[in-house]
Amino acid sequence: MTGRILAFPRRPLSVEEGREMARRILAIPRAQRDAASLEAGLEDPETLLSIVEDLRRRVWRDPAAALEDAEFLWEFLRTPGREVGIFDETEYFRGEAALLASVACRHLLRAEPARRWHERADGDFRLTVNAVADATRVGFERLAWALEEGRLSDVLETAPLVAESFRRCGMTVEVLRCDLLAAEASLQSGGRAGLAAHVEELANEASLTGDVETIRDAERLLARVRGVPGAGAGEPEGAGPDTQLR
Amino acid sequence: MNEEEQAPGVIPEVHGIFERALPAVWAALRDKYLLGENEARDAEQDLRLWFQRLGRRAGGSSPVLPSDLREALLVAACQYGRSYQTWRLGGQPGDADLAALLLRDPRDVAKEIEEELERRGFDPK
Numbered sequence: 001m002t003g004r005i006l007a008f009p010r011r012p013l014s015v016e017e018g019r020e021m022a023r024r025i026l027a028i029p030r031a032q033r034d035a036a037s038l039e040a041g042l043e044d045p046e047t048l049l050s051i052v053e054d055l056r057r058r059v060w061r062d063p064a065a066a067l068e069d070a071e072f073l074w075e076f077l078r079t080p081g082r083e084v085g086i087f088d089e090t091e092y093f094r095g096e097a098a099l100l101a102s103v104a105c106r107h108l109l110r111a112e113p114a115r116r117w118h119e120r121a122d123g124d125f126r127l128t129v130n131a132v133a134d135a136t137r138v139g140f141e142r143l144a145w146a147l148e149e150g151r152l153s154d155v156l157e158t159a160p161l162v163a164e165s166f167r168r169c170g171m172t173v174e175v176l177r178c179d180l181l182a183a184e185a186s187l188q189s190g191g192r193a194g195l196a197a198h199v200e201e202l203a204n205e206a207s208l209t210g211d212v213e214t215i216r217d218a219e220r221l222l223a224r225v226r227g228v229p230g231a232g233a234g235e236p237e238g239a240g241p242d243t244q245l246r
Numbered sequence: 247m248n249e250e251e252q253a254p255g256v257i258p259e260v261h262g263i264f265e266r267a268l269p270a271v272w273a274a275l276r277d278k279y280l281l282g283e284n285e286a287r288d289a290e291q292d293l294r295l296w297f298q299r300l301g302r303r304a305g306g307s308s309p310v311l312p313s314d315l316r317e318a319l320l321v322a323a324c325q326y327g328r329s330y331q332t333w334r335l336g337g338q339p340g341d342a343d344l345a346a347l348l349l350r351d352p353r354d355v356a357k358e359i360e361e362e363l364e365r366r367g368f369d370p371k
Contacts, residue, residue, distance in 0.1 A: 012295055045299055086296050087322050092303065129318040130303065 012085075018046025022054060030068055034076075042076060045085035048093045055100045060107055067104035073097040074120070088128045095124030095134060102141050106148060118142055133169040136162060140174065143181055147188075155185035173211045176202060180217055187225055199225045260301030260315065264294060267316050269368065271323040273359050279327025280344055289326050296322065320359065324352035 013021060021041050025033070041047055051073060059066040074097035076082070083090045102117035118138055125134035139162045146154045159182035166174040183199050199222045206218035271293065275286040297319055328348055335344075347355065 045296075049299055049302060085299070086292060087325065089296070089299070096303075129300065129322070130314075 013041065013044045013046040015046055015050075018044060018048075019050045021047040022050035026051065026054065026069065030072060033072060043082075043084045045089050045093070048073070048084060048089075052093065052096050052100070059100055059103050063104040063107035067101055067108065070097050070101035070104060074101060091124040091127040092130075092134070095121045095128065098124065099138060099141065102138075106141065106145055109148070111145070111149070114141075114145060132165065133171060136165040136169065136171075137174070139165065140178060140181075143178070147181060147185055150188075152185045152189040156182060156189070159185070173209050173214055176206055176209065176214055176218070180206075180214070180221055183225075184221060187221070196222075196225045260298060263315050264297050264319065267319050270320050270359055270363055273363065274320060274323040274356065275327050278324070278347060278355060278359065279331055280341065281327060281330060285330065289323070289330065293319065293323055293326060317356070320356040321353050324355045324359075328352050328355075 021044065025042055025047065051069070055066050055070055055073075059070075074094060077084065077090060077094040077097060084093060098117045098121035102114045102121060105111075105114035105117060118141060121138045121141075122135060125131055125138060128134050139158075143155055143159055143162055146152075146158070159178050163175050163178035163182075166172075166178060179202050180199075183195065183202060186195055199218070203215075203218040203222045206215045209215070268290070271290065272286060275281045275289050276283070281289060297315075300318065301315070331344065332348055
């Protein structure tokens with residue numbers, strides 16, 4: 001948390017007002033957004049939270065558009081003197097925009113921009129009240145990139161550390177996603193001994209979380225480990241290779 | 247369930263943590279940073295909104311443990327009180343105790359409040 005002096009802003013939007021404002025802002029063509037979005041209340045944290053939630057839902061379905069929106073958000077928030085919400089919210093939202101941009105870059109297989117976004121996310125997340133959990137989410141993104149680049153030994157070495165950090169933060173779904181990523185690396189490196197049983201256990205754990213994407217990723221991985229042909233079929237268009245985790 | 251709990255975007259667990267931490271938050275705002283009652287009510291409202299948003303970060307996958315949430319809230323309350331008084335008094339508080347408090351790190355003040363409440367047998371956790 002920063003030690004800066006707080007601003008005492010105007011009446012904040014309600015959750016519903018924030019969602020509506022986010023819809024209106026995202027509907028404005030990118031080239032016309034700058035001045036208009038300021039007037040439309042992009043500085044309100046409810047609006048920003050809704051935009052972040054929206055980006056998180058669609059970053060893997062349409063990464064190019066999500067990247068454009070995340071970049072816009074980050075540029076808006078890095079304007080000198082711009083402060084949104086209270087306490088750590090400027091840093092949190094800027095870090096989140098950078099992290100989402102890095103996820104989009106991964107789905108678009110753009111390695112160098114992704115690395116720059118990781119650094120930016122790290123810088124801002126260090127200043128949030130939730131710094132450890134936020135930084136660990138950036139760590140997970142780096143792991144996912146290592147898998148994309150075939151650095152399997154790096155993934156196998158680092159994934160347990162990232163998972164442990166998530167565990168200590170009480171982030172059970174993210175722990176599972178880390179374990180799945182490590183299992184994927186094991187599969188790709190040919191280490192199948194006992195892997196099917198391990199992935200089956202992960203799939204069972206995933207089914208208890210209620211997290212649709214994690215359950216689907218776990219089931220797909222289990223099918224591949226068991227050698228079922230066509231297990232990766234049915235990806236949405238533009239979603240990238242079927243080894244990609246969301 | 248009251249109106250606050252039914253509002254969209256309000257996570258019941260986060261709401262509960264906030265309600266249990268309120269005595270500590272008020273101790274910070276009123277007893278330590280000497281906010282007036284109306285000022286403290288406004289501060290409580292700002293803190294409540296921020297805290298609910300904090301609980302909804304990262305897709306609502308509970309990225310913060312309850313004990314961490316409580317600690318973050320109390321530090322935020324102290325930071326709020328410090329910032330408000332610094333802004334209001336323009337850096338020249340007449341009260342010597344308040345002047346000394348404004349020089350301290352809000353995290354230390356928050357810890358002190360928790361210890362004081364514990365000594366008095368107050369266990370909100």
